Amino acid sequence: MRIVSWGLGAMGNGIAKNIIQSGYMKLVGAIDLNHAGKDVGEVLGMDKLGIVVSKDKEIIEKTNPDLVVIATSSFVKEVLPQIEYAVKNHCNVVTIAEEMAFPFDSHPEESLYMDSLARRYGVTILGTGVNPGFVLDTLILSLTGVCNRVDKIVARRINDLSPFGKTVMETQGVGTTPEQFEEGLKTGKIVGHIGFPQSIMMIARALGWNITKIEEERKPIISNVHRETPVVKVEPGMVAGCNHSAKAYIGDEVVIEMQHPQQIHPHLEGVETGDYIEIYGDPDIKLAIKPEIPGGKATIAIATNMIPIVIGAEPGLKTMADLPVPRSVLSIK
Amino acid sequence: MRIVSWGLGAMGNGIAKNIIQSGYMKLVGAIDLNHAGKDVGEVLGMDKLGIVVSKDKEIIEKTNPDLVVIATSSFVKEVLPQIEYAVKNHCNVVTIAEEMAFPFDSHPEESLYMDSLARRYGVTILGTGVNPGFVLDTLILSLTGVCNRVDKIVARRINDLSPFGKTVMETQGVGTTPEQFEEGLKTGKIVGHIGFPQSIMMIARALGWNITKIEEERKPIISNVHRETPVVKVEPGMVAGCNHSAKAYIGDEVVIEMQHPQQIHPHLEGVETGDYIEIYGDPDIKLAIKPEIPGGKATIAIATNMIPIVIGAEPGLKTMADLPVPRSVLSIK
Secondary structure, three states, X not given: OEEEEEOOOHHHHHHHHHHHHHOOOEEEEEEOHXXXXXXXXXXXXXXXXXXXXXXXXXXXXXXXXXEEEEOOOOOHHXXXXXXXXXXXXXXXXXXXXXXXXXXXXXXXXXXXXXXXXXXXXXXXXXXXOOOOOOOOOHHHHHHHOOOOEEEEEEEEEEEEOOOOOHXXXXXXXXXXXXXXXXXXXXXXXXXXXXXXXXXXXXXXXXXXXXXXXXXXEEEEEEOOXXXXXXXXXXXXXXXXXXXXXXXXXXXXXXXXXXXXXXEOOXXXXXXXXXXXXXXXXXXXXXXXXXXXXXXXXXXXXXXHHHHHHHHHOOOEXXXXXXXXXXXXXXXXX | OEEEEEOOOHHHHHHHHHHHHHOOOEEEEEEOHHHOOOEHHHHOOOOOOOOEXXXXXXXXXXXXXXXXEEOOOOOHHHHHHHHHHHHHOOOEEEEOOXXXXXXXXXXXXXXXXXXXXXXXXXXXXXXXXXXXXXXXXXXXXXXXXXXXXXXXXXXXEEEEOOOXXXXXXXXXXXXXXXXXXXXXXXXXXXXXXXXXXXXXHHHHHHHOOOXXXXXXXXXXXXXXXXXXXXXEEEOOOOEEXXXXXXXXXXXXXXXXEEEEEEEOOHHHHOOOOEEEEEEEEEOOEEEEEOOOOOHHHHHHHHHXXXXXHHHHOOXXXXXXXXXXXXXXXXXXX
């Protein structure tokens, strides 16, 4: 399996490393403006590979890979031209762009276009990641499989942002004052979690639920204590993160409720991190994963692990709900 | 979707009810020696349906269903002729026979035969259930999907047998003396859980793990207190259930460890029921579902929920690892 990595940020870097270390997937090229001209191995902190990071997408045409991993942006609008170029060169695509996890409702026209393009070129496009892509959608969905009836789904992902870099702190509003936080929400600088509508609609479409409204809410997590990471300082009274939640309705009834408070050092105020899923129906199911599945590592893992499945899948724009259950392909013994 | 139910015991009964209540699947026939001649609705405790339970498999040929649900036995040897007959009549098959959850290693020749037969007739065969079929295999597998490395898997399913009938009590040794329990293991009357080799090999094949040995152990759970259900009485010193466990090795290394103690009223001795999965690797994942996913309800649910997926799947003998993630198809809103 010949792979090109498009984007060598923290996530793309980890995926590329996984591909190289797998022993049976082969990284044949990489595209990244920030690292163009350097040896890929060097960028990944490994031995030199003899492959130079390109600034041009044409490296895809030249190297003729089976699949392109796109880890450049969270948004359909930005990855669409990249996906288009890869598909037109007969390449399958795995992307970690959050909006691509279930683009059919948020971007119906673009989705139809990508689906028909993929079918015409006989390749598969998949958006995945830890969330959206697994914790608050695929995992929930699979649990409903053992239910005779599902009335309501409530899920919480309580995680620790401390390992992340400056960009994440800014988009979550970490280190702002409450006033700056409100301002950041208005200007769109603070966005919270990207993926609630995608996770909700992936579940809803699979269950046959006709969602009539989705409400999202972003609230500042005001710290009572001093919290600090290498990239940000939070004094008492300042914002340690964003408490982002979403409710999906059918008529007046809330049928899916998701909470995803993201902050640095939650333990300093006694908050235990974890992934929690409650399904109300017949039977009820109450699941806890403690601590939470770590975001960065798990996104790197699932993007790599889906590569062989995507290469083997039917052509089209697919989601995690369409494909076989994920599994590790990186631990062959 | 036209369905025939083969077997109307507790599980087959629940699945047939689900099919009827779904509103979009249609039960067109039923086969069961114990209920032959009665109206299906009557057997299910519902209104009369105008469908008479047949004693003959030929009802499949007559009613021409899309799929046959087989809930008659735990063993490949016993369901194979039933599957064969259904497939030769161009029917897809869902069965809850535990050994069918992953028959490729325990029954390689029969599996090859079923797979080629299914392909020749253009239909799909699936073995599923709560366990094997979900808790100790599909769910574990999906969690490895967010791992960059998997070293070892440890899982426990601690459940309560109290709701079950006489047959289950006998196969688990509930109500025996420790001597009778040992004797029952020798004669094969007490079997414990059916499905460890299937769950282990489903995971191992998907991960690319070359298992060299599987060891199973069955120990009596001696009660310290009085325990009682409508069908069995256990005095202190007697057996309240079977502590069945399995270890899978690669060489000398244990790579998968599963424990499945099954007993009546575990809470009477402070044992909390639940499903617990621990994956050691990068990252580690620790999951708990408390209380455990209830066996009977969940088997009925997943068997029904997989029907549309199986009808839509590629031909062949499939497992839960080959098909899209399960999801409830019984709660359309």
